[in-house]
Amino acid sequence: MEKFRVNKSADRALDVLVLFAQSNVPLTLNEICMSLNMPKSSGFELIQTMLAKRFIELDDPRVKTYRLGLAAFETGMAYLSNLEITHLARPVLQELNRQTGSTAFLGMEDKGNVVYLDKAENHSVMRPTAKLGSRRNLHTTGLGKALLAAMPLEKVRYMFSDGEIAGKTPYSKVTLPDILEDIRQTRLRGYSIDDREDNLEMYCIGSAIFDQSNQAAAAVSVASVSSAMTPEREQAIARLVTEAALKISRQLGYVGERLYINLE
Known part of the structure; x- marks a missing residue:
């Protein structure tokens, strides 16, 4: 090195x-x-x-x-302006926000955390507190869980091999078996769920954005008020989130028909 x-x-x-x-x-x-x-x-x-x-x-x-x-x-905005994905995702985030009435986020993984790159909230009924540039846990957030599900399981095991896994709320998953099972469920569904695991008032649905090499470049999520979530609303938002993630992925050269394919 x-x-x-x-x-x-x-x-x-x-x-x-x-x-x-x-x-x-x-x-x-x-x-x-x-x-x-x-x-x-x-x-x-x-x-x-x-x-x-x-x-x-x-x-x-x-x-x-x-x-x-x-x-x-x-300086921070100059960095963001050089990230192609922020330009591609911006109109998609705005449309997600308009369609759902909830805040749409864009984030990427860096050194074991998710970093919030952009958000759209003009049509949001309630605005979450996550600030652009802030870092949060991968295993407790919708964005982070979407990114974890796109990683090789060997990498996930290594990331959480140092001992105790800190939670944010009583609903956080804080054991490696629980995190691995959550990854399995995310891959099966095609989207992640953060059910009050990072914030007791929020229910987030997310999906990774893949590039031409089937690697996760970033993730998109929608954060809604937990008390207003119903099975029907979850399905509707999940469809919009996965469609948005696939749309951005296609612009990055991804050719798959759906997300989270060919992941073991």
């Missing part, structure tokens, strides 16, 4: 960006330095530089809290 020489200042600046991305609240200089085990003097200089470059901005001048700045947003 290639080894990289890491510049300490650049490394710290990137750590600050990741810290803000993972935090849901503004942070003080002291909180930043404590979280990253960084001297306050070094942290102050770093924050001043990032303020000047607009990667962070002052949130509250009275208590001197900071948040991500416009340059961070611009």
Whole structure:
């Protein structure tokens, strides 16, 4: 494996960006330095530089809290604009949102998590809290479970081989046998189900998006209010979700007649 020489200042600046991305609240200089085990003097200089470059901005001048700045947003959007799949999926997500009245999401797997890339919610009755760029569990979310079902089972076993599997709600599947059985059911149905497993109020239906090599490039899902879900509504949304995933897959060169075929 290639080894990289890491510049300490650049490394710290990137750590600050990741810290803000993972935090849901503004942070003080002291909180930043404590979280990253960084001297306050070094942290102050770093924050001043990032303020000047607009990667962070002052949130509250009275208590001197900071948040991500416009340059961070611009950089993230530039990355998304270079992902072909976000352009292909955008009109499909909007149509899913219009057809279902629920929020439609696009996500992809990265380092054992699902990352939310895009969403459409103009017609949503209730809007879920998942933020673009946020990371969530593969095994508790509709998007993540759809992606897990597209992976070789050897990879799934390896991902969950380190011991205890954390859940989000009492309904989360937290054992490897349960996760493997859920994958089997997803493949049989052709879509994943997150029944209050990540959020007690939400019921999500998802499907992987496959490329020309039958590999999962991303996933799409629809998040609905759990209390309003009925068997008839589940079937209707599942049909729309799988049709949407297949439509995007075809644009990526996938030639199968249905999703999750030829997976052992």
